Structures are given as C-alpha cells and as structure tokens.
Amino acid sequence: MIRKFYYGDYGESKHGAADISTTNQNKHEWPLWEVFIRSKQGLDHKHAGSLHAADAAMAIENARDVYTRRQEGVSIWVVESKHIHASNPDEAGSFYDPASDKVYRHPTFYDLPDELQYM
Amino acid sequence: MQWESSEARFQEKIDQEIKIEPKDWMPEKYRQTLIRQISQHAHSECVGMLPEANWITRAPSLRRKAILIAKVQDEAGHGLYLYSAAETLGISRDEMYDQLHSGKAKYSSIFNYPTLTWADMGAIGWLVDGAAIMNQVPLCRTSYGPYARAMVRICKEESFHQRQGFELLLHLSKGNEAQRRMCQDAINRWWWPSIMMFGPTDDASPNTQQSMKWKIKRFTNDELRQKFIDVCAEQVKFLGMTLPDPDLKWNEERGHYDFGTINWEEFWQVIGGNGPCNQQRLDTRKKAWEEGAWVREAAAAYAEKKKARTPVQQIA
Ligand SMILES: [Fe+2]
Ligand SMILES: [Fe+2]
Numbered sequence: 401m402i403r404k405f406y407y408g409d410y411g412e413s414k415h416g417a418a419d420i421s422t423t424n425q426n427k428h429e430w431p432l433w434e435v436f437i438r439s440k441q442g443l444d445h446k447h448a449g450s451l452h453a454a455d456a457a458m459a460i461e462n463a464r465d466v467y468t469r470r471q472e473g474v475s476i477w478v479v480e481s482k483h484i485h486a487s488n489p490d491e492a493g494s495f496y497d498p499a500s501d502k503v504y505r506h507p508t509f510y511d512l513p514d515e516l517q518y519m
Numbered sequence: 520m521q522w523e524s525s526e527a528r529f530q531e532k533i534d535q536e537i538k539i540e541p542k543d544w545m546p547e548k549y550r551q552t553l554i555r556q557i558s559q560h561a562h563s564e565c566v567g568m569l570p571e572a573n574w575i576t577r578a579p580s581l582r583r584k585a586i587l588i589a590k591v592q593d594e595a596g597h598g599l600y601l602y603s604a605a606e607t608l609g610i611s612r613d614e615m616y617d618q619l620h621s622g623k624a625k626y627s628s629i630f631n632y633p634t635l636t637w638a639d640m641g642a643i644g645w646l647v648d649g650a651a652i653m654n655q656v657p658l659c660r661t662s663y664g665p666y667a668r669a670m671v672r673i674c675k676e677e678s679f680h681q682r683q684g685f686e687l688l689l690h691l692s693k694g695n696e697a698q699r700r701m702c703q704d705a706i707n708r709w710w711w712p713s714i715m716m717f718g719p720t721d722d723a724s725p726n727t728q729q730s731m732k733w734k735i736k737r738f739t740n741d742e743l744r745q746k747f748i749d750v751c752a753e754q755v756k757f758l759g760m761t762l763p764d765p766d767l768k769w770n771e772e773r774g775h776y777d778f779g780t781i782n783w784e785e786f787w788q789v790i791g792g793n794g795p796c797n798q799q800r801l802d803t804r805k806k807a808w809e810e811g812a813w814v815r816e817a818a819a820a821y822a823e824k825k826k827a828r829t830p831v832q833q834i835a
Contacts, residue, residue, distance in 0.1 A: 428613065429613050430815065432603075449600060449669070454818035454821065454822040455822035458818065458822075465592075466599050469589075469592065470676075486542065488542070489543050490544070
C-alpha cells in the first residue's frame with residue numbers, strides 16, 4: 401500500500417532529486433539531506449528544507465548556516481533524503497478515506513443541552 | 520484520455536489554490552518551466568554575490584562591513600534554498616551548476632554591471648533588491664509548494680537588504696558635495712538596469728500567459744515594473760536625488776508615473792552575454808567551482824572512510 405518515494409520524487413517517469421544525487425552516476429555530488437528544526441524548546445522539529453553535505457556532521461553545520469542565520473532554531477535534525485519514505489499522493493483519496501465519514505470522532509458531533517457546564 | 524483528465528484535474532487544483540507538491544502529477548511543461556525559472560533564480564542569487572563581494576574589503580566602517588557580509592551571506596542562502604527547491608523537480612545540483620558554468624543557463628542581467636563606487640552598494644540594496652522584492656513577494660503564493668516556501672523565507676530576509684541600501688544612500692545624500700555626487704551617479708547607473716530586471720514587456724514575454732494560468736506568476740512584468748517605478752519615484756525624494764529619466768512624470772489619469780522608453784537593445788545584449796561583466800562573472804564562478812573540487816572530493820572521501828569505521832549514530 402505504501403510505496404517508497406523519495407522526497408522530491410517526481411512520479412514514475414523521472415527520478416527524483418534524492419535518487420539522482422545519491423546514485424552512482426552522480427557519486428561526485430554530496431548526498432542530499434533533509435533538515436528539521438526545532439524553533440524553540442517545547443515545540444516539534446519541523447521540516448525546513450534540504451541541502452547537500454558529505455556527512456551528518458557537515459549537514460548539521462551547513463543547516464545552521466543555511467537555515468538558522470537569525471536564531472530560527474535551538475535544535476537541528478538531519479536525515480539523508482534517501483531514507484525518507486512517503487505515502488503516495490496518487491492514492492491519497494483512498495488512503496485517507498477511512499477517516500472521512502467518522503464525524504463522531506469529533507466533540508462537536510454530540511448534541512447536548514446548552515446549560516450543561518464544564519464539558 | 521488518461522492524460523487529458525490528469526491535466527484537467529491539475530488545472531482544477533491550481534484554480535482552487537491548492538499547492539502542487541513534488542510527487543503530485545504535473546504537466547511536463549509545468550515541470551520544465553519551473554526548473555528553468557527556479558534554477559535561473561538560484562543562479563541570480565549566487566552570481567549576485569559577486570558585485571557586492573567586490574566591496575567587502577573596502578567598506579568604510581566595521582558596521583558597514585558586517586552588514587555587507589551578512590547581506591552577501593543571505594544571498595548565498597537564497598541560492599541554496601532555490602537550488603534545493605529546483606531539485607525536487609528532478610534535476611540534480613551538478614546539472615544546474617553545469618548549465619550555469621557552460622553558459623547554457625541564464626541569470627538576471629543586472630549582475631553583469633560593474634560596481635564602481637561605494638555608493639553602488641546603496642543603489643544595489645535600494646534598487647536591485649527593491650526590484651527583486653517586488654518580483655518575489657507575489658512568488659510567495661506561487662502554485663508550486665517548495666518554490667513558494669523558499670520564497671517566503673527569502674522575502675523575510677530581503678527587507679533588510681533594501682533598508683540597509685537606502686540608509687547607506689541617505690547618509691551619502693547628507694554628506695559633502697563629493698558624496699552627494701557619488702550617490703547621484705550610482706542611482707543614474709543602476710536605475711535603468713533595475714527596471715529592466717522585470718524582464719521584457721508583456722507583449723514580448725512568451726512565457727507569461729501560460730505561467731499566469733498555472734499561477735507560477737501572479738502579475739505580469741509590466742504590472743510589477745510600473746508598481747516599482749511608482750514607489751521609487753516617491754522614495755527618491757527622501758534622498759533629494761533624481762531618477763535619470765526626463766520623461767518620468769505623474770499621470771493623474773492613469774494614477775501612475777509615466778516613464779521613458781527602455782533600451783531593450785541593451786537588455787538583449789546583456790542577456791546574450793555581451794554585458795560589461797558577463798565574462799568576468801562566469802570566470803569567477805567557474806574558478807571557484809574548479810578550485811573547490813579538491814575540497815569536495817576530500818570531504819566525500821573522509822565521509823566514506825568514517826562510514827566504514829563507525830556504526831551509524833543515533834541522534835533522535
Ligand atoms: Fe536574495
Ligand atoms: Fe537581497
């Protein structure tokens with residue numbers, strides 16, 4: 401059901417960026433990394449973008465220079481793009497369908513008297 | 520027929536302002552147009568560092584030097600955001616560098632003009648970054664997700680570029696006679712190339728119509744140029760300087776400034792490689808790329824060796 405796609409992959413006809421830059425034909429190019437940044441303590445890391453680096457340590461240093469020049473982060477995660485698995489957008493309809501008819505999962509579904517308090 | 524319905528569904532998404540993401544189906548032409556536009560934009564940011572880098576060592580104070588370094592570093596960042604946005608469309612970084620270095624890819628013609636005096640740092644910030652902002656703000660809503668996100672980040676950073684430039688000119692405009700002359704001279708030289716940055720007029724821009732339909736572009740070249748001219752014609756008054764266009768005057772009826780004829784012959788010459796600094800800019804880029812080759816190779820070799828020696832580190 402979940403097929404493997406690289407971040408930045410463009411369908412079947414054309415290889416995605418991660419593919420191109422991490423296969424042997426292009427082995428001169430440093431691999432592509434995805435960068436995730438926590439903007440402040442207490443918040444989740446959020447995808448910020450990508451960059452090329454020879455290894456993880458360099459990716460983190462480059463991410464600091466590229467994505468946090470104005471104190472946008474207090475913590476950085478990097479992961480080589482080829483390790484990212486993603487759901488297939490072509491199947492998004494059927495894939496997320498099971499959740500679309502279950503309105504009773506939301507609190508607003510329930511009809512209760514207005515006078516009822518603290519609920 | 521399958522293709523036709525995909526195309527229709529694609530256009531429907533665009534019309535509903537739903538962003539297109541890298542793995543979504545898209546017409547090949549849309550993909551190609553974006554690769555061209557985003558990579559050209561990335562090249563412009565990178566080559567754009569060169570005219571200003573020329574003055575870093577000669578900045579008149581530590582404050583100005585720190586500002587200029589920060590600005591040039593931002594432009595490097597802009598290039599990197601954009602290269603990676605283009606990569607999501609299936610072109611590799613090296614391919615794009617190749618296109619730039621071989622002269623196959625174009626970049627903004629403005630960066631092929633020389634920076635002759637310190638006042639040029641001000642004129643570039645005010646006019647060149649100003650024109651770039653005018654172009655870039657609507658691109659924050661462009662239909663391709665990664666491009667739009669890169670533009671949001673870029674626009675946040677551009678504002679200081681323009682303000683520091685105007686401040687620099689403001690200081691010169693209050694200086695002595697020589698400083699005021701230098702200020703006016705820089706404005707004179709950068710004005711026309713800046714308004715050419717918006718590209719050919721609408722009737723000579725073959726890509727505009729399709730790009731508008733796909734919402735890659737939101738405004739035409741002429742619309743943005745007019746907006747820029749209207750804004751600058753007012754701003755220049757704060758400097759007590761003039762814009763070098765005798766035909767520039769407010770048109771009550773149109774609600775816009777009228778302006779003189781742009782020298783398109785010059786524009787096409789510069790785009791075509793015959794500007795004052797085209798050769799120098801490309802040579803500098805190529806030299807940096809070639810002389811950095813050993814660093815790239817050494818880092819890659821070191822990473823390989825380390826990978827072979829140590830187990831994968833758990834970070835999260
Ligand atoms: Fe920029
Ligand atoms: Fe800028």
